[in-house]
Amino acid sequence: MKEKTVMLLHYITGLGIIVAGGIHLATVFLLSPYHLSMEFDNNPFAVLSVYRNILLAGTLEVLLVLVAFHGFNGLRVVLQELYQGKTYTKAVNIIVSVVAVALVVYGTRTILIAHQLGQG
Amino acid sequence: MAGVGVSVVVNALKTWLIPLRYGVERWSYTLQRVSGVAITLYFVAHVVETGNVVGGAGVWSVPPYEFAEMVWNETKTFLANPLFDAGLALLAFMIFFHTVNGVRLVLAHFGIILGKPTRPEYPYRAASMSKAQRGVFWLSVLLAVAAMVYALDVFFKVLQL
Numbered sequence: 001m002k003e004k005t006v007m008l009l010h011y012i013t014g015l016g017i018i019v020a021g022g023i024h025l026a027t028v029f030l031l032s033p034y035h036l037s038m039e040f041d042n043n044p045f046a047v048l049s050v051y052r053n054i055l056l057a058g059t060l061e062v063l064l065v066l067v068a069f070h071g072f073n074g075l076r077v078v079l080q081e082l083y084q085g086k087t088y089t090k091a092v093n094i095i096v097s098v099v100a101v102a103l104v105v106y107g108t109r110t111i112l113i114a115h116q117l118g119q120g
Numbered sequence: 121m122a123g124v125g126v127s128v129v130v131n132a133l134k135t136w137l138i139p140l141r142y143g144v145e146r147w148s149y150t151l152q153r154v155s156g157v158a159i160t161l162y163f164v165a166h167v168v169e170t171g172n173v174v175g176g177a178g179v180w181s182v183p184p185y186e187f188a189e190m191v192w193n194e195t196k197t198f199l200a201n202p203l204f205d206a207g208l209a210l211l212a213f214m215i216f217f218h219t220v221n222g223v224r225l226v227l228a229h230f231g232i233i234l235g236k237p238t239r240p241e242y243p244y245r246a247a248s249m250s251k252a253q254r255g256v257f258w259l260s261v262l263l264a265v266a267a268m269v270y271a272l273d274v275f276f277k278v279l280q281l
Contacts, residue, residue, distance in 0.1 A: 011226045018219060034274050038196060040173075040189045047173055047192065064167070071160035078153055082132045083125060099164075106177075107167045113174040116182045 006073060013070040020063035027056060041118075052118030057111055064107040072100040145249050148257050152221055155214035162211055169195065205275035212271035213264040220260030224253055 028037045032045035039046040050056045076096045080089065139150040168177075172195040175183040227233045228248075235250035273279045 011229070014222050014226065018223075021215075021219075029270075029274065040192050051173070067163050071156070071163050074156045075160055078157060083129050103164060103167050106171060109180060110167075110171045110174055113179065113182055117174060117185065117188055120182065120185060 010070060010073050010077075013066045013073075016066045017063065017070060020059050020066060023056075023059050024063055048114065048118045051111060051114035054115075057115050061108060061111050064111070065104055068100045068104045068107075072096045143245070143249075144254065144257055145246060148221055148224075151217055152225070155218040158214050159211065159218060162207075169199070202276075209268050209271040209275060213268040216267040217260050217264035220263055221257060224256040224260065227256075228253060 027045055027050055028034065032043070036043050037045050037047075041048040043049065050060070073096075076092055079092045079096075136150055136153055139146040171177060172191050173188065175188045175191045179188075224233070233250055233252040233256070235247045235253070238247040269279070
């Protein structure tokens with residue numbers, strides 16, 4: 001991908017995080033007291049209740065992908081500014097991509113299983 | 121060769137992490153980077169920690185309900201630590217600063233609140249850093265402090281808001 005495209009995506013994901021992250025923070029802090037949001041189940045904004053709700057679980061998945069891209073691209077830019085070199089740049093690009101994809105896979109697993117656990 | 125690489129990195133780190141003598145622009149640059157890296161590290165920890173909702177890293181199919189509940193309650197006990205809560209309050213500051221200052225950067229990069237170029241005259245304040253940009257920078261600091269106070273109240277019940 002061209003650097004120009006990546007930076008445009010950095011801005012778009014950043015603005016997307018404001019929406020998805022706003023919904024996430026609102027469900028945890030504003031719509032119910034924090035200690036109730038941290039409960040496992042049995043109240044409307046408990047952990048499993050959020051994953052059970054297809055819209056809120058979908059929001060978490062979107063947030064996961066957006067933050068993984070935005071955060072790790074940010075890290076890539078920071079590391080690229082620290083030091084430059086052909087091998088170094090390639091290594092940074094690969095490591096950052098692998099870690100980001102691994103986190104998306106792990107987080108998606110949590111969301112999918114927690115969603116089914118909530119139905120059970 | 122390795123020595124040259126290290127000194128390049130050390131010099132680069134110095135210019136980011138010491139924002140003195142350059143005005144708010146440099147403070148915004150340093151804070152944006154430090155908060156970005158910190159939030160990304162928190163994001164990694166958060167994805168791992170919330171993985172315990174379904175019973176941890178070893179679980180790749182739907183586990184027994186009671187097992188997942190037990191692991192989550194153990195995780196909650198582990199996380200009930202004033203050091204973690206203090207860290208989250210600091211993260212509230214960083215997330216709100218990074219978000220609002222990030223909006224400023226997006227607007228500036230598209231030329232929307234960018235100041236017009238002028239002749240460089242004493243005291244050499246950057247004309248590109250317009251009043252609107254300074255305003256949004258200070259707004260981001262204000263909202264970040266408000267978010268941190270709110271978080272401190274949630275975790276430590278200091279104000280009883």
